[in-house]
Amino acid sequence: TIKACLFDLDGVLVDTAVYHFKAWRQLAQTLGIDFTEHDNERLKGVSRVRSLEIILEIGGQTMEQEKMLALCEQKNTEYLLDVAKMTPAEILPGVVDFLKALKAEGIKIALGSASKNAQLILERTELLPYFDAIIDGRHVVNGKPDPEVFLKGAEALGVHPEECVVFEDAVAGVEAAKNGNMLCVGVGQPEVLTLADIVVKDLTEMTIERLHALEQKA
Ligand code: G6P
Ligand code: MG
Numbered sequence: 001t002i003k004a005c006l007f008d009l010d011g012v013l014v015d016t017a018v019y020h021f022k023a024w025r026q027l028a029q030t031l032g033i034d035f036t037e038h039d040n041e042r043l044k045g046v047s048r049v050r051s052l053e054i055i056l057e058i059g060g061q062t063m064e065q066e067k068m069l070a071l072c073e074q075k076n077t078e079y080l081l082d083v084a085k086m087t088p089a090e091i092l093p094g095v096v097d098f099l100k101a102l103k104a105e106g107i108k109i110a111l112g113s114a115s116k117n118a119q120l121i122l123e124r125t126e127l128l129p130y131f132d133a134i135i136d137g138r139h140v141v142n143g144k145p146d147p148e149v150f151l152k153g154a155e156a157l158g159v160h161p162e163e164c165v166v167f168e169d170a171v172a173g174v175e176a177a178k179n180g181n182m183l184c185v186g187v188g189q190p191e192v193l194t195l196a197d198i199v200v201k202d203l204t205e206m207t208i209e210r211l212h213a214l215e216q217k218a
Contacts, residue, residue: 008168039058112136144173
């Protein structure tokens with residue numbers, strides 16, 4: 001039986017992808033790299049430093065570790081200017097109703113995000129009180145598609161991986177869920193999230209009934 005739901009943050013609960021893109025694009029410009037919205041798909045779900053590596057790959061550039069860390073810092077400072085202005089209005093459709101339904105059902109809720117800013121974003125959007133556990137970029141060594149972030153979430157909640165459903169918008173995140181032997185609801189396009197058990201456009205399409213219907217797939 002399903003005992004817990006583990007949520008990715010960016011692109012599932014809130015739409016911070018636009019702010020990430022804005023900050024990375026600005027930084028890429030200073031490096032003379034043309035970084036497009038299409039390229040940005042590759043950054044979803046991956047860590048900050050890995051994101052910079054991908055941008056450098058796109059521009060055919062290499063860089064010393066130290067310089068990279070400094071640029072990551074710089075990008076994050078820009079990004080945080082937008083995060084500081086976030087409000088609950090930026091919570092994606094259906095999120096609050098579904099979290100409330102899970103609570104009423106006694107299903108545990110955890111966050112599984114690559115972001116080191118996850119806690120801050122949950123605070124800004126007032127989503128923090130819904131979460132029984134938060135595992136984010138500060139707690140993991142291996143990024144998605146490694147299942148570490150979700151396995152640590154299950155552990156923190158005291159449930160088995162097979163009792164968890166992961167909600168993910170990134171290909172790497174869906175892979176992480178599957179690598180962790182968990183059920184997965186893709187949030188986005190079915191053509192992109194092919195490994196997910198079901199795919200929804202957003203959480204307005206999720207109900208407790210649909211959640212339990214996933215058990216047949218386990
Ligand atoms: C999420 C986003 C990624 C981002 C990562 C790290 O997974 O989807 O695009 O790179 O978090 O975020 P951070 O806030 O630590 O820079
Ligand atoms: Mg995401």
